[in-house]
Amino acid sequence: MLTRAALLRNTMNLNEKIYGLIAEFKGDEEVLTATRAAYDRGYRKMDAFAPFPVEGLPEALGRKRTAIPVIVFAGGAFGCLGGYLLQWYAMTVSYPLNIGGRPLNSWPMFIPITFELTILSAAFAAIIGMLVLNKLPLPHHPLFNVPEFERASSDKFFLCIQADDPKFDLRETRRFLEMLKPESIAEVPAE
Amino acid sequence: MTPENEQTILAALDQRTPLGYPARLLAPGENLESVTETIGSIVLKPGLRQPKAWLFAAAGAFSLLMVFFVSIAWLLYRGTGIWGINIPIAWGFAIVNFVWWVGIGHAGTFISAILLLLHQKWRTAINRFTETMTLCAISCAGMFPLLHLGRPWVAFWMAPYPDTMGLWPQFRSPLVWDMFAVGTYFTVSLIFWYCGLIPDLATVRDRATTRGRRLIYGFLALGWRNSAVHWQRHQTAYLLLAGIATPLVLSVHSVVGMDFAVAMVPGWHETIIPPYFVAGAIYSGFAMMLNILLPIRRLYGLHNIITPRHLNNIGNIMLVLGNMVAYSYIIEEFMAWYSGDIFEQSTMADRAFGSYGWIFWALIVINILVPQALWSRRVRLNPVALFFVALSANLGMWVDHFLIIAVSLTHDFTPSTWKMYYPTIWDILTMFGSVGLFLTLIVLFVRFLPLIAMSETREHASKR
Numbered sequence: 001m002l003t004r005a006a007l008l009r010n011t012m013n014l015n016e017k018i019y020g021l022i023a024e025f026k027g028d029e030e031v032l033t034a035t036r037a038a039y040d041r042g043y044r045k046m047d048a049f050a051p052f053p054v055e056g057l058p059e060a061l062g063r064k065r066t067a068i069p070v071i072v073f074a075g076g077a078f079g080c081l082g083g084y085l086l087q088w089y090a091m092t093v094s095y096p097l098n099i100g101g102r103p104l105n106s107w108p109m110f111i112p113i114t115f116e117l118t119i120l121s122a123a124f125a126a127i128i129g130m131l132v133l134n135k136l137p138l139p140h141h142p143l144f145n146v147p148e149f150e151r152a153s154s155d156k157f158f159l160c161i162q163a164d165d166p167k168f169d170l171r172e173t174r175r176f177l178e179m180l181k182p183e184s185i186a187e188v189p190a191e
Numbered sequence: 192m193t194p195e196n197e198q199t200i201l202a203a204l205d206q207r208t209p210l211g212y213p214a215r216l217l218a219p220g221e222n223l224e225s226v227t228e229t230i231g232s233i234v235l236k237p238g239l240r241q242p243k244a245w246l247f248a249a250a251g252a253f254s255l256l257m258v259f260f261v262s263i264a265w266l267l268y269r270g271t272g273i274w275g276i277n278i279p280i281a282w283g284f285a286i287v288n289f290v291w292w293v294g295i296g297h298a299g300t301f302i303s304a305i306l307l308l309l310h311q312k313w314r315t316a317i318n319r320f321t322e323t324m325t326l327c328a329i330s331c332a333g334m335f336p337l338l339h340l341g342r343p344w345v346a347f348w349m350a351p352y353p354d355t356m357g358l359w360p361q362f363r364s365p366l367v368w369d370m371f372a373v374g375t376y377f378t379v380s381l382i383f384w385y386c387g388l389i390p391d392l393a394t395v396r397d398r399a400t401t402r403g404r405r406l407i408y409g410f411l412a413l414g415w416r417n418s419a420v421h422w423q424r425h426q427t428a429y430l431l432l433a434g435i436a437t438p439l440v441l442s443v444h445s446v447v448g449m450d451f452a453v454a455m456v457p458g459w460h461e462t463i464i465p466p467y468f469v470a471g472a473i474y475s476g477f478a479m480m481l482n483i484l485l486p487i488r489r490l491y492g493l494h495n496i497i498t499p500r501h502l503n504n505i506g507n508i509m510l511v512l513g514n515m516v517a518y519s520y521i522i523e524e525f526m527a528w529y530s531g532d533i534f535e536q537s538t539m540a541d542r543a544f545g546s547y548g549w550i551f552w553a554l555i556v557i558n559i560l561v562p563q564a565l566w567s568r569r570v571r572l573n574p575v576a577l578f579f580v581a582l583s584a585n586l587g588m589w590v591d592h593f594l595i596i597a598v599s600l601t602h603d604f605t606p607s608t609w610k611m612y613y614p615t616i617w618d619i620l621t622m623f624g625s626v627g628l629f630l631t632l633i634v635l636f637v638r639f640l641p642l643i644a645m646s647e648t649r650e651h652a653s654k655r
Contacts, residue, residue, distance in 0.1 A: 027653070028653055047418050047419065047420060048418070048419040049416065049417045049418055049419065050417060050419060050422070051223060051227075051390075051394070051417060051646060051649050052390075052422075052646045052647070052649045052650040052653070053419070053422035053423065053425070053426050053646075053650070054419060054422075057419040057422075058419050058420055058422070058423040061419060061420065063420055063423060066423055066424045066427050068424055068427040068428050068431065069427065069431060072428075072431045072435075076435070086351060087362045090351065090359035090360075090362060091359070091362055091363070094357075094359060095357065095358065095359045097361070099361065099363045099364075100363075102363060106363060109362070109363040110362065110363075112365075112368040112371070112372065112442070112446050112449075113362060113367070113368055113371045115438075115442060116368075116371040116372050116374075116375040116439075116442070116446075117371065117375070119375055119379060119435045119436075119438070119439050120374075120375040120378060120379060122431075122435050123378065123379040123382045123383070123432060123435060123436075124382070126382070126386075126428045126431050126432050126435075127382045127385070127386055127428065127432070129428065130386070130424050130425060130427075130428035131413065133424055134418075134420075134421045134424055134425070136413045136414055136415065136421075137413035137414050138413070138414035138416075139414060140414070141414065141416055143416055144416070149416075150397040150398075151397075152397075152416065152417045153390070153393045153394040153396075153397045153415075153417050154223065154224060154227045154394060154397065154398070155222070155223035155224040155227065155649075
């Protein structure tokens with residue numbers, strides 16, 4: 001008969017060996033209901049997966065707004081100021097030329113390039129910001145070890161509760177997920 | 192599809208709104224799985240077992256690409272004297288081709304960015320393809336200002352890099368603005384295209400059957416795992432990219448138009464040119480899109496996803512833009528008369544009744560009169576008729592650019608500078624060669640990448 005301490009140790013070891021539990025659902029409404037139920041239960045370290053963006057799903061997971069708009073604005077501001085400064089410096093300080101009698105700081109003529117560089121810079125900020133915040137590119141993730149997960153990019157929806165969530169317990173969480181009536185439940189092996 | 196099934200689907204696609212327009216965005220019976228299957232299977236067909244038409248198209252495109260390479264090689268060896276340009280017509284086919292190709296690229300961003308901001312759901316069936324068409328068109332466009340330089344090998348002097356000569360580019364020149372505008376347009380389109388493509392690449396990765404394909408698509412998909420949190424960031428970034436690409440679309444061809452508008456040449460020096468060029472650009476872009484998409488739709492059986500409703504909407508937009516171009520022609524002629532400027536009046540009269548007059552009247556027919564057929568819903572819903580109207584508009588816009596750019600130069604201020612412009616064989620070969628480059632890139636795209644936005648189409652399929 002194992003002591004209570006040994007039992008606890010065993011369970012903890014079991015929890016460490018897996019990344020989490022993943023449940024498969026067949027529709028976006030089902031996964032939304034399931035995620036809300038899981039959040040109400042107290043689970044926080046979880047993620048939901050869908051082949052397209054589902055409205056309400058990030059909020060159900062407890063996510064608020066993203067930082068992307070601020071990043072894009074910062075990128076745009078950088079491009080705008082940088083672009084104007086580049087032209088101003090070149091055309092008034094470094095190599096001034098009399099072009100058609102225009103004043104050296106001919107700001108109307110500097111507008112097109114400033115505008116283009118604002119947009120270019122904002123676009124870079126958007127894509128790089130999105131990838132960095134998403135921690136992509138990521139060569140491998142434990143979820144790809146689950147064969148059913150392939151369908152996440154096609155027609156199935158998933159909810160994954162991670163093992164390092166404070167309320168996670170292999171048996172309890174599995175029982176909870178079964179109550180949500182998924183198509184299947186799988187353990188996600190960790191690496 | 193069984194015959195009864197096909198009949199039901201065709202009948203459903205024929206459903207009309209109360210006003211009589213085709214209603215369905217997606218054929219009934221399309222679900223998440225079938226959308227992925229229809230589009231993904233084109234990409235994942237093994238090896239050489241492509242449809243014969245694809246192989247023929249690839250062969251034709253590659254041959255024209257070889258013609259392009261030979262023309263470029265000969266140009267670099269002998270210089271721009273092999274073309275028909277000279278003083279006073281210093282800008283001939285090469286610049287006409289440049290403006291034409293940049294114009295064609297505008298449809299992609301219009302459909303992707305502007306229609307997204309306007310909540311036009313029907314854009315999903317065509318946005319990926321037109322974004323790609325934009326990238327291919329800009330690639331072709333970018334070649335011409337470079338080739339057109341006397342010394343293409345020092346083209347980088349136009350960029351503001353720290354050099355040993357202490358020189359800067361002339362930032363007050365529209366030609367330098369061009370470089371920034373077209374360069375930004377290509378880069379931003381590429382970013383926007385790739386951002387939208389990442390989830391679809393993940394789908395192809397997950398359905399890949401060979402290890403090689405899985406690795407390549409997996410590498411390109413950056414490990415995307417469809418997390419809802421990632422989707423939230425992705426959609427925000429995508430929407431913001433659309434928001435900034437919208438003013439970009441309007442500005443790029445305006446800047447290209449400024450190449451002419453800021454010059455003194457009568458026939459060029461008009462304030463109508465920036466908006467006129469932008470409208471004409473989107474017009475020719477839609478025309479080119481139809482010319483390539485309609486055969487592809489037929490070949491790969493994409494009727495369930497690119498439905499009559501799409502054709503109807505595209506036809507309507509083309510009609511509006513064509514009429515905006517017609518308005519621009521009228522304003523040009525009117526302003527030339529109203530201004531009382533004798534040089535402007537002389538150039539405009541020469542355009543209609545001079546040595547190139549026949550081109551002007553042909554232009555009116557193919558660019559203005561033929562597309563009026565789009566008023567008829569029957570024409571808009573008939574792919575064959577739509578194809579030929581689009582072809583007419585496509586060629587018409589090329590002729591329009593030729594008329595403004597080259598023919599204005601044949602008849603500027605003093606009679607001593609009036610001269611005819613005749614293209615040489617190399618002008619013509621370079622032009623067809625650039626079509627080869629364009630088609631080659633399109634053919635490769637159709638083969639290797641999903642040509643419809645799968646994740647967005649799935650959204651529609653699930654919301655029904």
